[in-house]
Amino acid sequence: MSTRLLLVSTALAPVLIASFAAPSYAGTAEEAVAAAAEAEAEPTADGAIVVTARRRAETAQDVPIAISVVGGDQIDNTGAFNVGRLQQLAPTVQFYSSNPRNSAVNIRGLGAPYGLTNDGIEQGVGIYVDDVYYARVASATLDFLDVAQIEILRGPQGTLYGKNTTAGALNITTNQPTFDFEGKAELSIGNLDFKQAKAAISGPLSDTLAARVAISATSRRGTIYNVTTNRWIQSQDNIGLRGQLLWKPTDALSVTLVGDWNKQDAVCCGSVFVRTGATQRPLARQFDALAAAQNYVPVSTNPYDRLSDTDANLNAGNELGGVALRVKWDIGPGTLTSVTAWRYWDWLPENDRDFTGLPVVTKSQNPSQQNQYTQELRYNYSGDRFDFVLGGFAFHQRIDTQGTEQHGPASSRWTINPTNELSNDPTVLDGLTARNTQYLKNTSVAAFGQLSWKVTDQFTIQPGARINYDKKDGFYQRLVFAGDGSAVTRALTDPVSRARLDVFGPQEYAPSFSDWNFSYDLTANYKVTPDILVYATYAKTFKSGGINQNGVPNDSTGQPALGAQTIRPESVNHYEAGLKTEFWDRRATFNLSIFRTDIKDYQANVNNGQFGVLRGYLANAGKVRTQGVEADFSIRPSERFNAYLNSAYTDAKYVKFVDAPCAPELSGGTTVGEGQTPSPPGTPSGLSPANCDISGQRLPGVSKWAFSFGAEVNAPSSLFGRDGEFYLGYDGSYRSNFSSNATPSAYTWVKGYLLSNVRAGFRADEGFEAYVWVRNLFDKDYIDQLFVGPGSTGLITGLPGDPRTWGGTIKVSF
Template structure:
């Protein structure tokens, strides 16, 4: 464990100490909400999906609502675990930087991150756009509610979101003193503590501060270093000030800082599959030639022998100022924000215990500035919101890849005499300088015209400008046959040196600058009709887009080593989304059913491809001609009384390439002298999306008295299921992740005064499953992956006062 595990322990102890005096304090009854519909025992659920406060059942769009108390109760402390509650959401991460958050199977290419593109799923925290998906790996901090909006949202949200949005609302400062504290302990050395306190500093000024710390031992044992890796080590802090000089004006200043410092992230041996490479260049032969065996061929033994340093050092934070002014005619909102992201990784990219790649690190620093200005008005017949948004982002990545003494025998053709000379590739080093300057601006708006009391017409529009400028510069240094250190180049005095020529096939130098700019106009139209007091039907058409991008992981080169600049830019995606739904409350509002059907067609889909060579490219982007995702989603909850509630949410998603006839071939069809240059994968499944996914759960309680306190004993179960999905951009027989079901249990005692103590078990049946599989570069047939968490258990104590 790293340093934050000690901080978690200190925070845990202090939180218990602070909480104990509050046990006797009385508060209002706490209500529970249902996952997906947001249905509550006591009151309607208010959402801000359309940038104004309204009940979730009145919003004519597909939206899943998860209350803060359910987030806490189920241990859903980051977006990765949120997908277990929202079937339409997909989250995949090999480390914080290489993270994808998709909705309905679309949003970001599956695989290694490329700085030069944008995500299709927008993440917003208190109206602030988070441009890096890495932020999704942090713990939720003092969250009141999460709304997952499905489908394009660019006419309502500052940054265009072509696939959907995750709208996170934190608890705000209050003028009544209140607080909450939570501590958890469990197996694998799990410790988590959260605390928040809020109250007035004067008649017009209130403040709130929240913090959290999480630590847990790793789940993979490294036999080389004799320790556990893939641990958790998170620390987060948020502070807010609310100035309210009148009922018409709120000014909120917020700052936050979160940091991670785990020894992470190892992907381990899963299997091998034959490729079209020569037999002596496939994994089994290469390993035999170096007398190498993996510590276990069963990934669920959870063993690795990685010999390079591992780290996922990650810091994120920022400051924002939000002003909301009720001007009488409407509400004016201004959100000004600066955020940073600092990524300090260390990886073992040969995925073995051999010194093949001894360093593979791409530390990165991002700064982003956003300004959003919105004006909203609600009237008897017309509601509208109109806004301006500006965004500027700077990203600087300075990477390093270095080969070791085992690289020659592993990476060079065994028929070459050079393969037996460890010096040829030892200390071969690529130093990368990658820069991105990303600017965008938009005018957007949406109007709701109530034609009658039952019928509403809602058009929206967006005018958008994007500009991206980038630099990719990879300088490679190696050892020439005369023993001197030289630049590895395609021309010059050492270009024909046999050692330098061999090194170019492993790490090739490349430098180019590129830029992209484009205007775009998009729009949508929603028609909604109240069929009855508690029945809302709606239909939507949206013409949207995802901004074009630039390739900043390198591009293919010609025989002279010159970059093919036609591949340096990626065209914008064009999105046509069709959707219809119905929202119903039944049984005297004791049951809620929301149902939606959708079809999304994407032209020039931004897909991740690779040429299969080790080190030449980490993966670059190209446009698939057409992709389609379509399906049906539902959220169902029943609450016959305060003593019982249940929910069952699901999604059927058919996401396929419709036209992609020049895609990279799967590993089993690659690597040979006669292998096809590309493959037609039209009709095949998009990566990372299951056809069927479900979440379901129930909770029952009964009144009891414990230690003189009146309360209720409760038992809850939450489950999720995902069918098989492809884990490679081009579907491969060796990278399908089998479907799996997870079950979480909890039981405890809580009081109306805000005291709650319970035990929990996650993955109760100890299901063995993979979060993700991957094909390492080099195409040796090796398949690596990340086993999901085993069964974990623990206890949680919560206090609200």
């Protein structure tokens, strides 16, 4: 057992032992029940949703922030069991993932740059679970565990949350320990061998001590069949455990100890052949010719056959866990909150980076280990005219990565120019190996605060400020070895060594970055009537500068270009105005927001076309702008019917990016010289620009139009002697087309698609629910993400979205 898992187990042990040894329930004070149950995570008696977005309990309609709230029941009913599925319910959320490490959550097109993950920068969207910041988006690929609700906050949130977030935040609240004995269990089965089980139990151990334990397990056969290994890939195999102890000695003090452990062990992650597109490489070096030279034919040219022939081992071992201590102490008119947390993340991947069934790249793996420590301290005050939050936050992260990339016997013919006789010698590149060693030490401290001044009963001014210090120190080393184990260095000048150095170049550097930043925001809101709120916000904020942790370009002497080892902070100006309304005796809600965000020195991901020269690095683009309109409407005319429609128009583009990497159709040729003009796109043996001006083009991963909508109708009845209701529900989502490459390309536009999910079942008044469900009802063929193959060969691969799935779920509670 690893040391980190032992620490989590030690924290969980008293919770588990106490929970299973607890008496059935002897009764405690009613007021302790109400306090410990964290009622702010539940709807009020009139159906209003209570949130803690501003670090105090208030209804969502009273918060002058663009916010979407997804309840635990809606998460379960729609199958949105992780952040990737959440985007079907929240149009402004974008999620993309080629594997758990290379995952990103964006809001309104902003957050993290599209492409390979680089540990040297911050995520623009913060993920918080019960006040604990999760630095790794890999956690987004794991199952939600015992979630009460999720608040999706759009726009900068740095004056309210510990870690600075320029694009928004996901504030996830789990169910808390209770002083009433209660429990619930849920079992789902479906096609593709889908199985999911969830359970939670909560109750008192004494008059002042309560415990809660929750567990979740999900497994499913993969959706792509690998004919080379005779295995289904893209499977699901998740398990999670969460334990909590609540000590409440007085009404004014509560102390919660939390431990969690999550593991993912899927056969993942691969892709399928989608198409080829002409590049400016010589024809003999483009995909069709290279494949024919080795008698290779893709197993299928139809991506929706869901067939793959990748020949390298695939694995996505992903383990996360941690321990947190949360203390809340009511001091006079305010509450002092301390959140101390440690989290770890272990990543053990295996990939096939040539995307083919040929042994070109036979090994590609970058296992890494993270330890993260956070401490947040804040004081919330509520008064007649003034409310405020004052807080401090400290963060330290250490990430160690050990990479191995290796080429195989098919690499020489695939990688070396056919005009070079070395291309016919498989031993030149067979066994060529790069070993990468890197680490990152990331430290951040901040002080933040926000004041709400109720100038009148209707008008409130809300200024906020944040001061932040960030420091990042890193190390990167790449050593290269031939198949016989001998070192390949830049001092070697023979033709074989030069061919090897064109694939893997040794490199070593130690980047460092540090800086102070000050940011602020101002919101004004006015209650036109008790059911109509208007607000306007301006925020001047930033995203911390970073370091390149995956290598940098070489200069003309073959040495690392040290000027590229760090990137500047993003400078963000954000403007927003909104309207929140309730009408028809609060049976209907309509919210509207318009926004614009301007970013200077946008942190973009620049990908290199070759296999191993440089996988990708970060650079500052000139300017980026995203703007749009969002509207949310819901209606509940009676207990028998409810419906919703959420919509977003997002116009996100590069305002100025004059030295961007070029699209595949403009890559692979001879670089233009002075006075020369680049060849038209897709011209074999053409002249390629050194870089491209993509100013005015759309940001990747962003659909201009996105909608989520649904309705549920029910009728009172009984089943097996239980009173309740039969119901029929529908949930749909639509996204228009989007670019699946950092630089828009004619080959990487993903078509828009509409998905439909339905469910029908019986919900008892107490303790029981059973329903059947179908997701992607019409078996829509769609692509989640496209990838540009390495080497400017014109290969485009992709990940098809889930086919139609169906099954049933039974829930019981007591």
